[in-house]
Amino acid sequence: MHDFLAHFGAALAGTLSPAILPGLALGVAGGIAIGALPGLTATMGVAVLLPLTFGMPASVGMAVLIGVYVGAIYGGSISAILLKTPGTPAAAATVFDGHALAQQGLAAKALSISTVASFIGGLLSAAVLVTVSPILARMALAISAPERLMLALFGLTVIASISGNSLVKGLIAGIFGLLVSTAGLDYVTSHPRFTYDQLELFNGPPIIPVLVGLFALSEAFAQMEKGAALNATDAYRAFKRQYLSWTEFKGLLPVILKSGLIGTLIGAIPGAGADIAAFVTYGEAKRSSPDREMFGKGALSGIAAPEAGNNGVTGGAMIPLLTLGVPGDAVTAILLGALIIQGLQPGPLLFSEKPEFVHGVFAALVVGNFLMLAFGLLGIKLFCRVVELKKSHVIPMIVMLSVVGSFAMNNSVFDVWVCLVFGVIGYLMQKAEIPSSPIILAIILGPMAEISLRQSLLMYEGSYAFLWTRPIVLAFAAVIALSLWSTWKINRQQRRAAKEAAWEG
Amino acid sequence: MCRPTLVACLALAVSGALFAAGYPEKEIRLIVPFAAGGGTDAVARIVADLAAKDLGQPIVIMNKTGGAGAVGMTEGARSRPDGYTVTMITRELCSLYQVDLSLVQPKDFLPVCLVNEDPAxxxxxxxxxxxxxxxxxxxxxxxxxxxxxxxxxxxxxxxxxxxxxxxxxxxxxxxxxxxxxxxxxxxxxxxxxxxxxxxxxxxxxxxxxxxxxxCSDGPYAGLPGVPTMRELGYNVTASTWRGLAVPPRTPREIAEKLESAFKKAVDSPEFQKFMADRTLGVRFIPAAEYMDFMLRDAEALAPIMKIVKAQQGK
CATH class of the missing domain: 3.40.190.10 (Periplasmic binding protein-like II)
Incomplete structure (x- = not known):
């Protein structure tokens, strides 16, 4: 323990030194900007900056990339709250309550909740990483295909929570998303499914262009239609300078801590990342909340939960990377490559061979989270100015960013078309009052559910016995059943209330 | 052949040679058909870095993923044959087209050289x-x-x-x-x-x-003490390889210039050390033999790809 403190203290001092701190701070600030711009994501930010870090010493390069990672996962929430456009898939769950609050003039409050929740979630995950990562890494290894299937199914039940007023319309969107997610090569036989001879579809529908199209572009189309009102600054005129209060914070703390821990766990499971964590924590927060009806209408915990959850992934995903040498999510997969190019071998021996480096990563993650908190809180006023901009200035910028972002992910014109097509689909869905978030949820979770189910069936040679012989699967099944039951109950209550109101009216 | 066409052809040939003489005059793009941070990306970056020094122009990596490499390689094969777009080709070039999962095959490229082979x-x-x-x-x-x-x-x-x-x-x-x-x-x-x-x-x-x-032909330096399949009495070899190629109509002089630059890169102690440190195998095959190597590989993969095709249910 004493040894550890000495090492960690040295690493912390190193991180705060002029050799590393500026890079880390630039990484966090750049990451926030990358995350906030629709179409640019954490994965992409890290991938684009990766070559720039090759010339740097490993500790500096890693600090820059960790800064981008932490910043971008948080940054996505800024545009989700202010523009109703999640900057990254990880912020897709923050739109509902975040934007609802912004429309009530409470953008500053929403942003401060997102900043604080992201900070606590991230710091908590860093603490878990520093203290119990070997144990947690072993736990994550025990998670096999059947458990991942149940995690994906639980995530899919969140469709009920994000459907708005009509469960049927939410299900229409969710099932449409699941159908879209089946496009691509079959996982077992490599048979091309719904690919129409487009090589670009072999790996399934590209998530970023779909996300940008459904949220950013469709919103831009809808605003263009309003035409005449474009010179107004929209409904946010009643902007209130209200931040998160101490009492509210105390009320949110349990949800933030729980979501941060769930996020850390999901991050530690190879193949599941911040987008999944955000939806799962949102669903769990709604399930366990006493006032579920408030979700989607500006519930504070509807922002706190997914933001603590997605930043919880940052430390979580580093756990298998540093202890086992396998990535916990898409971003750490790139970090693994970065480390290998730097000549390091992340894996079980890294800790004993390069303790200074591992402690440096710990310290960068901790300091990075503090920087994120500082930049986030200082930036709120600046971010809020966005809502004062004229819509006629904002919309062209959003359209341009959408197209550029879709192209940039994979240098692909095909992806731009995907973005445009989903922009139109999203616009038509707005017209029909069908929520578009379930599509994104289904496209993220559909492939995970499918491949886990097929892995499970192959492992059990065609038998479904994995559904009742594995304790974690059973526990998940119970949570899923509870979640569905509570949805059904709320729905029934609401219908009854509506009926009574109709009688009295 | 009528005279004007002949003149035009000659002019083209001469301009091609002139064009090649000044090559490269600007940065060269290297399409890597797999994501940043992967094995193919690592090999591409180091070899590009070293070859760029010899060519006197930077080589910019462009990751273009999808379809197990097919998307990037297709774009590479169809790019302008002026030497300013080079593609990292991988073994998937020889396998995927046989099961209709790629639009390009070895003959759609002019090979420059092979730089790496990793056994399974x-x-x-x-x-x-x-x-x-x-x-x-x-x-x-x-x-x-x-x-x-x-x-x-x-x-x-x-x-x-x-x-x-x-x-x-x-x-x-x-x-x-x-x-x-x-x-x-x-x-x-x-x-x-x-x-x-x-x-x-x-x-x-x-x-x-x-x-x-x-599963290598002979003992593998990266894993000393581990027997090969052949040493154990099983006649199995399995590997993946990575090399460089340009579109087929690229002027020969340009391809040769690239080959010499990449050969120098592969021979350099920096490359050898980089690859050994990361347990990546070095294997150089010059342009003259690379096409034959690929065609033989495609043939060797044929029985395997037949099984895949049957699986696909076609």
Whole structure:
């Protein structure tokens, strides 16, 4: 323990030194900007900056990339709250309550909740990483295909929570998303499914262009239609300078801590990342909340939960990377490559061979989270100015960013078309009052559910016995059943209330 | 041939040569058909860095992923044949077109040179009851299709090579890359896997994964002491390779200039050390022999790809 403190203290001092701190701070600030711009994501930010870090010493390069990672996962929430456009898939769950609050003039409050929740979630995950990562890494290894299937199914039940007023319309969107997610090569036989001879579809529908199209572009189309009102600054005129209060914070703390821990766990499971964590924590927060009806209408915990959850992934995903040498999510997969190019071998021996480096990563993650908190809180006023901009200035910028972002992910014109097509689909869905978030949820979770189910069936040679012989699967099944039951109950209550109101009216 | 056409042809040829003389005058784009941070990306970056010094112009990496490399390689084959777009080609160029999963094949490129070859290595987790390759072969013979293989890519040409050569069958569990198939092994969810040495070297060195055999022609320097399949009496080789190529109508002079630059890069001590440190294999094949190498490889893959085609249900 004493040894550890000495090492960690040295690493912390190193991180705060002029050799590393500026890079880390630039990484966090750049990451926030990358995350906030629709179409640019954490994965992409890290991938684009990766070559720039090759010339740097490993500790500096890693600090820059960790800064981008932490910043971008948080940054996505800024545009989700202010523009109703999640900057990254990880912020897709923050739109509902975040934007609802912004429309009530409470953008500053929403942003401060997102900043604080992201900070606590991230710091908590860093603490878990520093203290119990070997144990947690072993736990994550025990998670096999059947458990991942149940995690994906639980995530899919969140469709009920994000459907708005009509469960049927939410299900229409969710099932449409699941159908879209089946496009691509079959996982077992490599048979091309719904690919129409487009090589670009072999790996399934590209998530970023779909996300940008459904949220950013469709919103831009809808605003263009309003035409005449474009010179107004929209409904946010009643902007209130209200931040998160101490009492509210105390009320949110349990949800933030729980979501941060769930996020850390999901991050530690190879193949599941911040987008999944955000939806799962949102669903769990709604399930366990006493006032579920408030979700989607500006519930504070509807922002706190997914933001603590997605930043919880940052430390979580580093756990298998540093202890086992396998990535916990898409971003750490790139970090693994970065480390290998730097000549390091992340894996079980890294800790004993390069303790200074591992402690440096710990310290960068901790300091990075503090920087994120500082930049986030200082930036709120600046971010809020966005809502004062004229819509006629904002919309062209959003359209341009959408197209550029879709192209940039994979240098692909095909992806731009995907973005445009989903922009139109999203616009038509707005017209029909069908929520578009379930599509994104289904496209993220559909492939995970499918491949886990097929892995499970192959492992059990065609038998479904994995559904009742594995304790974690059973526990998940119970949570899923509870979640569905509570949805059904709320729905029934609401219908009854509506009926009574109709009688009295 | 009528005179004007002849003149035009001559003019073109001369301008081609003139054009080549000044080459390269601007930065060169290298299309890497796999994501940043992967093995192909690492090889591309180091070799591009070193070759750029010789060419006197920077080489910019453009990752273009999708379709197991098919998207990037297709774009590379169809780019302008002026030497300013080079493509990192991989073994998928010889396999995917045979099952209609790619629009390009070896003859759609003018090869520049091969720079790397990585054999497959057979791995089991440390406490596995499978102690040798013989255990795997006998286990598969006793109960066909029961041993669980964690497959990091579909179709898995490494496993299929072993299956066709030895007449075995396994339960193939599909995973999205070595980053997921290795944890499946560490967690004890699968019995064995086959990946490239560089992808598992950290776990091998830590003793978490045990290499039973390497599928190279001769002893593999990156894994000293690990027997080859052939040494164990099984005639199985399986590997992946990476090289460079340009579109077919690129002027010969330009291709030669590129080849000499990349050869110098491969021969450099920096490249050799970079590859050895990361357990990546170095193999150089010059342009003159590279096309033959690919055509022979495509032929060798034919029986395997036939099985894949049957699986696809076509």
């Amino acid at each position: 290595v057979v791995l089991v987790p440390k406490n596995s009851p499978l102690k040798s390759l013989k255990d795997i072969v006998e286990g598969a013979r006793a109960r066909p299709g029961s041993l669980k293989f964690a497959s990091s890519a579909q179709p898995n040409i490494y496993l299929l090579a072993m299956m066709t050569e030895l007449g075995l069958s396994f339960n193939q569990i599909p995973y999205g890359g070595a980053g997921e198939s290795i944890p499946a092994l560490l967690g004890g969810h699968c019995d064995f896997t086959m990946v490239n040495p560089g992808e598992a070297i950290a776990q091998i060195r830590a003793g978490e994964l045990i290499p039973l055999a390497v």
